[in-house]
Amino acid sequence: DAGVTQSPTHLIKTRGQQVTLRCSPKSGHDTVSWYQQALGQGPQFIFQYYEEEERQRGNFPDRFSGHQFPNYSSELNVNALLLGDSALYLCASSPGTGEAFFGQGTRLTVV
Amino acid sequence: SQQGEEDPQALSIQEGENATMNCSYKTSINNLQWYRQNSGRGLVHLILIRSNEREKHSGRLRVTLDTSKKSSSLLITASRAADTASYFCATDTSTGRRALTFGSGTRLQVQP
Numbered sequence: 001d002a003g004v005t006q007s008p009t010h011l012i013k014t015r016g017q018q019v020t021l022r023c024s025p026k027s028g029h030d031t032v033s034w035y036q037q038a039l040g041q042g043p044q045f046i047f048q049y050y051e052e053e054e055r056q057r058g059n060f061p062d063r064f065s066g067h068q069f070p071n072y073s074s075e076l077n078v079n080a081l082l083l084g085d086s087a088l089y090l091c092a093s094s095p096g097t098g099e100a101f102f103g104q105g106t107r108l109t110v111v
Numbered sequence: 112s113q114q115g116e117e118d119p120q121a122l123s124i125q126e127g128e129n130a131t132m133n134c135s136y137k138t139s140i141n142n143l144q145w146y147r148q149n150s151g152r153g154l155v156h157l158i159l160i161r162s163n164e165r166e167k168h169s170g171r172l173r174v175t176l177d178t179s180k181k182s183s184s185l186l187i188t189a190s191r192a193a194d195t196a197s198y199f200c201a202t203d204t205s206t207g208r209r210a211l212t213f214g215s216g217t218r219l220q221v222q223p
């Protein structure tokens with residue numbers, strides 16, 4: 001059984017561009033959460049999706065948006081990239097209120 | 112903002128020694144979890160302790176929770192070089208689906 005998979009592993013973008021990150025949850029998990037982790041810091045909660053809707057959101061601007069598909073996979077979109085958006089982006093899936101399992105992350109570098 | 116803050120920020124010990132990391136948080140919680148992260152990659156769930164529990168064990172790990180002091184500690188006994196990683200506490204204030212608030216982490220180095 002595959003765990004949480006994220007793609008791509010690494011990504012380099014230019015300031016002002018847009019980026020889409022993808023996450024496939026663990027089998028049987030219907031809830032996907034996204035986190036941003038800056039270097040040397042703990043992960044920060046961005047938002048959470050289940051039943052194809054955003055249910056909870058952290059303190060992130062509207063440039064950060066997402067989507068969840070009927071198969072529970074999810075995308076994170078970031079528009080108008082800033083240098084400060086450079087970070088490790090982590091996806092976590094969980095079965096409802098069960099434990100969260102994390103993917104290996106996408107390392108985004110904005111230049 | 113960070114809900115939890117780990118202490119110390121960095122810890123270096125010899126193999127076989129015990130490692131203790133502390134976490135403080137600000138608001139009431141439903142549960143507290145500890146995670147490990149190797150080399151800036153994905154997080155591995157270690158242990159969850161609920162707000163009505165005071166201590167929990169899992170293998171070489173022992174977690175305590177003091178809700179009156181809003182603090183938790185993670186003890187790793189008989190440490191190994193493979194335990195070298197960053198350790199984070201994460202609090203969950205929701206009663207529903209998990210939206211975790213992480214601390215800034217403790218970087219543990221275990222010298223062989």
